[in-house]
Amino acid sequence: MLSRETREPVGFLRSRRVQLALMLAPFLVGLAALVVGPALVTFALAFADYDLIETVRWIGFANFVELASSTAFHEALRNSLGFAAVAVPLRLLIALGLALLLHRRVAGVGAARTTVTLPSAVPEVAYGLLWLWLLNPMYGPVNQFLRMFAEPVSIPNWLTDPADARAGIVLMSLFTIGETFVVLLITRRALPPHVYELAAIEGATGFQVFRRVTLPLMAPVLGLLLLRDTILSFQFSFVPALVVTDGGPPPYATTYLPLFVYRNAFEYLRYGYAAAATLVMLVCTGLAVFLQWRLIRRYRSRYEW
């Protein structure tokens, strides 16, 4: 039988920090090799003319100069920012509403929660193909349904009208809120019941409870989800735009930044140019996150979390 001493870690392994570092190591190695390294190479390529075949040619800021005068890039940037401004708050509001609606234990709530979560489990391309059918202007169920009571002129042309196509992409994103919903549901269920009892004794109305109790208590998580969704919004417009609208209607109605990057890198073999656009995309995300963080801090100082 081993003595107690021999089971103790030896030498430097005794240090708690070393143990933590060792446990983190596999993740850090993966992060460095698969994210940080390629990201650094991408940043470097932003200053190069590179097609993945011939050698790299350093061209300074020429890619950024070209981006600044590119209509396609301007449109893609505007589309991406517009998408984030509309889709992110809507997604969060819907997830919050559903979490508050479905946090109680009542009959059928399990099925309802599963229903809300399920669309997020569908593979992205399959989800896109499904919507390609749903939004089919003539034969799609969405327009078939609308045709039952709407005037023909007011029925959206999801795939041929620029504004309708953008709305369609936002609509698609509103159903994949499973993760956000689950996090908010758990947050709501973890809130202390006595606070609500106290509010009930004080005679607070439903809205007052929401405004003064639920919202401030859930605010840290909501803030975090807002940041996360903003970062993600630059990415999750990619598959719908590629599969459903193909970046159109022409010229660039639903060409978002990721699609712009993808086309230039992999269809036109302009990796340097695409890397420059990626860098701009990252800066935009950083700016949006910074602004939100400032807002959250201001809110936090009011409520003293």
Add this chain to the structure above:
Amino acid sequence: MMRLARALACLAAAALAAAGCSSSAGDAGPAGTVSLLVFGDPHELAAYRKLEAAYENAVPGADLRLIEASDRKDLITRLSTSIAGGKPPDLFLMNYRFYGQFAKRNAIEPAHDLLERSTAIHARDFYPQALSAFQVDGRQLCMPQNMSSLVVYYNKALFAKHGVAEPKAGWGWPDMVATAAALTRDANGDVAKGADPDAMPGAPVPTGPPPVSYGLGLSPEIIRLAPFIWSNGGTLVDDDKRPTRFALDEPAIEALSEFIDLRGKHGVVPTDQEKESQDDEARFAAGGLGMLMSSRRSTTTFRKITGFEWDVAPLPAHRTQATVLHSDAYCLTKGSANKAGAWRFVEFALGKEGATIMAETGRTVPSTVEVSRSPAFLDPAKPPRNAQVFLDSIPAIRATPAVSTWPEIEDVANGILENALYYGHQPREVARQLDEQTRSLFERGR
């Protein structure tokens, strides 16, 4: 060091988008393992699998590995990332309009010397129009597998039902418009006006019951418009050999105007909503199109049609007969580990046996004269009965200009033409937009 650079480049590609470094051939067998990158719909891919089986049967120990991409853009992505990853496929099949970007970047192993030394295939066996589309400075880079052109597929049953004369060689653009109008019908079988010329451009069709069948299917694309510009004696670009911009002259603008009128004035092609709901090939196969302008590619799909008979006719002409080349070629990659094996496959695929197999599947108009004139291609028992149309069109074939940035140019131009057709834009304004929005792309392609 080179490997490291390539690995880093590939990682960079992964950071740009979710794409990996695809790998290619594994261990070589006695006759060699050769990987071939192709794309196509299920019917086309079935044709390549048939060729693969025949090759492996004919050459002992040979192992052909098909890498199947979903579409042309996917193929380009896979090809570029695999070249960057240092493991390109040995061969890829690509259209002459898109191979230029790889040719310019020196990623293709020229076939010139291999062809000169070959005892199995010879340059004289091929149609010169197909060979020249894959030549740079007189040197053969890739070997053409097919040489199709734009033709008119038509639904014989629909023509018979409405008592409309079938299209025949020598017909003109006005004949085509009249035929298409006579075939645009509503649910009662009456001739339907598919457009209101007085309505605002882009407005939905307001007059009477909407057509259930249209006379013509025609994609608003530069390769569909080009033959009519040439047919009208017009120019598409300023210099066919070294183009620097789109330069549509008066006859070209006239042809463009006629093209745009198909929707706004005549209403004989489906609206954009209808086209997004059901693409032209599906609409034709469902009996909802009288005619469809397409290349040989549609044949494999249409051979599955059981409900009606169909055939092909030459393109209508404005002044002189013209059509546009559709041709794909086998290209060897510079980084191929088994160039000898790859060339051996090319010799088989383009030799009599291989070309016959592909011709029988219906997918290709053979690039070799002998097989194109054989029953494998002309067999009247297999539709289209009038396959001779593809061969008769050959003297009138012209190719789109060779520019390495042509894929980008086409994307921009097709977007402009799509809006022009469906929203009735002014032809002169369209010509101006074509020039303005693609000039920098031409410049980068030089």
